[in-house]
Amino acid sequence: MIKYQLKLQYIGTHYSGWQSQKSRPTVQGTVQAAVQRVTGQAVSVVGAGRTDAGVHALGQVAHFRLQGPVEPLRLQRALNGVLPGDIRILRLAAAPPAFHAQKDAVKKRYSYRFYNGPILSPFLAGRVYHVVHRLDSEAMCEAAAALVGRHDFTAFAAAASKVRDHHRTIFLSQLQVHGYHLRYEIEADGFLHHMVRNIVGTLLQIGSAKRAPSDISKILLSGDRRNAGPTAAAHGLYLVRIWYPVSK
Amino acid sequence: MIKYQLKLQYIGTHYSGWQSQKSRPTVQGTVQAAVQRVTGQAVSVVGAGRTDAGVHALGQVAHFRLQGPVEPLRLQRALNGVLPGDIRILRLAAAPPAFHAQKDAVKKRYSYRFYNGPILSPFLAGRVYHVVHRLDSEAMCEAAAALVGRHDFTAFAAAASKVRDHHRTIFLSQLQVHGYHLRYEIEADGFLHHMVRNIVGTLLQIGSAKRAPSDISKILLSGDRRNAGPTAAAHGLYLVRIWYPVSK
Numbered sequence: 440m441i442k443y444q445l446k447l448q449y450i451g452t453h454y455s456g457w458q459s460q461k462s463r464p465t466v467q468g469t470v471q472a473a474v475q476r477v478t479g480q481a482v483s484v485v486g487a488g489r490t491d492a493g494v495h496a497l498g499q500v501a502h503f504r505l506q507g508p509v510e511p512l513r514l515q516r517a518l519n520g521v522l523p524g525d526i527r528i529l530r531l532a533a534a535p536p537a538f539h540a541q542k543d544a545v546k547k548r549y550s551y552r553f554y555n556g557p558i559l560s561p562f563l564a565g566r567v568y569h570v571v572h573r574l575d576s577e578a579m580c581e582a583a584a585a586l587v588g589r590h591d592f593t594a595f596a597a598a599a600s601k602v603r604d605h606h607r608t609i610f611l612s613q614l615q616v617h618g619y620h621l622r623y624e625i626e627a628d629g630f631l632h633h634m635v636r637n638i639v640g641t642l643l644q645i646g647s648a649k650r651a652p653s654d655i656s657k658i659l660l661s662g663d664r665r666n667a668g669p670t671a672a673a674h675g676l677y678l679v680r681i682w683y684p685v686s687k
Numbered sequence: 688m689i690k691y692q693l694k695l696q697y698i699g700t701h702y703s704g705w706q707s708q709k710s711r712p713t714v715q716g717t718v719q720a721a722v723q724r725v726t727g728q729a730v731s732v733v734g735a736g737r738t739d740a741g742v743h744a745l746g747q748v749a750h751f752r753l754q755g756p757v758e759p760l761r762l763q764r765a766l767n768g769v770l771p772g773d774i775r776i777l778r779l780a781a782a783p784p785a786f787h788a789q790k791d792a793v794k795k796r797y798s799y800r801f802y803n804g805p806i807l808s809p810f811l812a813g814r815v816y817h818v819v820h821r822l823d824s825e826a827m828c829e830a831a832a833a834l835v836g837r838h839d840f841t842a843f844a845a846a847a848s849k850v851r852d853h854h855r856t857i858f859l860s861q862l863q864v865h866g867y868h869l870r871y872e873i874e875a876d877g878f879l880h881h882m883v884r885n886i887v888g889t890l891l892q893i894g895s896a897k898r899a900p901s902d903i904s905k906i907l908l909s910g911d912r913r914n915a916g917p918t919a920a921a922h923g924l925y926l927v928r929i930w931y932p933v934s935k
Contacts (some may be wrong), residue, residue, distance in 0.1 A: 449809055505927075524809060527806055528806075559775065561696050561774060635866035
């Protein structure tokens with residue numbers, strides 16, 4: 440068995456998330472079907488991040504194993520030839536036997552995009568979250584910065600989270616403002632389920648003057664999901680990049 | 688009756704073009720249905736350019752008439768509230784009684800967008816025309832420039848064109864190159880049916896070394912549609928802007 444790693448982009452709009460489901464189209468299921476169609480082999484494609492329904496990816500990473508070697512560039516072209524246009528494999532290469540797209544990841548970056556102007560261009564519909572009322576981006580910047588460091592993110596995890604340890608280290612948590620376009624960028628050693636969207640839902644409350652920027656630290660300390668804001672809409676969220684140790 | 692003019696953007700992908708058809712969704716039909724839903728009045732929305740199926744618009748202009756005055760901003764918001772996200776009204780205002788979106792237009796700009804790299808991002812799928820083989824952009828630039836001026840465009844008009852006079856004045860005809868992104872911009876006092884797409888199909892042949900840049904002038908002079916290239920795909924084409932006399 441030879442292992443391959445791939446980097447892919449997708450628009451999440453028409454998929455029930457990354458992870459395979461029996462009766463609904465998913466990104467994982469679609470990629471697995473493409474590999475089977477091209478190679479004749481039924482494979483399991485393991486993704487670094489299990490993005491939710493509607494979430495987009497600019498740089499998802501995944502791995503799978505094949506019996507016998509293939510020419511990576513040829514396989515990549517064949518897969519892109521059968522995949523729908525809303526999923527593209529940007530890179531495909533042989534990987535070390537021990538490589539694991541999910542377990543080996545040391546850092547991930549997500550981006551959440553807002554449009555804070557009166558009318559959303561059709562060309563951005565489904566790709567950014569539209570907020571019509573004027574957001575206080577300075578308050579949101581201040582709140583975002585308070586997340587940097589190692590914290591217990593229980594208050595921002597999905598209530599049903601079954602992960603034992605809710606501590607995560609945030610390397611970057613920053614709101615970027617370009618006119619009507621706002622972009623929240625966050626990098627961490629890992630993310631709990633719904634963590635980014637729950638943080639963004641809270642930042643939106645802060646930007647809408649429903650909460651103070653200093654609430655972020657209080658919510659973190661409380662460890663109670665009920666204190667954080669609602670889960671922000673999926674269609675503003677992008678899985679941007681996954682980092683691995685240089686040796687891998 | 689009070690006349691209103693509107694500027695709109697749309698993604699053409701899910702529409703059978705601008706013009707109303709009985710059994711297929713069109714942009715005109717969708718906007719007319721929205722006006723009827725909001726005002727209760729059955730109106731005819733007259734567009735400046737009758738874009739084909741799949742063609743996009745960044746700045747289509749249209750007009751319609753209503754019985755009795757309405758507050759334009761309120762009507763615009765109400766219409767955007769019921770229109771699907773792939774059509775947006777950017778501006779709506781009362782217009783002089785004599786204003787006619789199509790007949791009064793003095794200049795129009797179209798843009799045709801290519802992606803000339805190996806892998807098309809899902810975020811550009813359906814929005815640019817993907818050409819994998821390397822195009823000779825210098826040859827295309829040279830050919831594009833030869834169209835500026837007043838010419839008989841019979842050779843670039845749809846064979847079924849019923850317009851009497853095929854003379855049009857081209858103010859701008861330019862290929863812009865930004866890395867893998869190519870953009871052909873053309874401004875004229877008017878366009879014949881399929882004219883931009885037939886020009887682009889010919890430019891693509893020139894960029895693919897199937898023809899010389901100097902062929903453009905020969906094709907124009909021939910006045911024969913069979914001498915020009917094929918009609919380029921609709922999904923790379925954008926109606927960008929319409930100009931009206933300052934007085935209107």
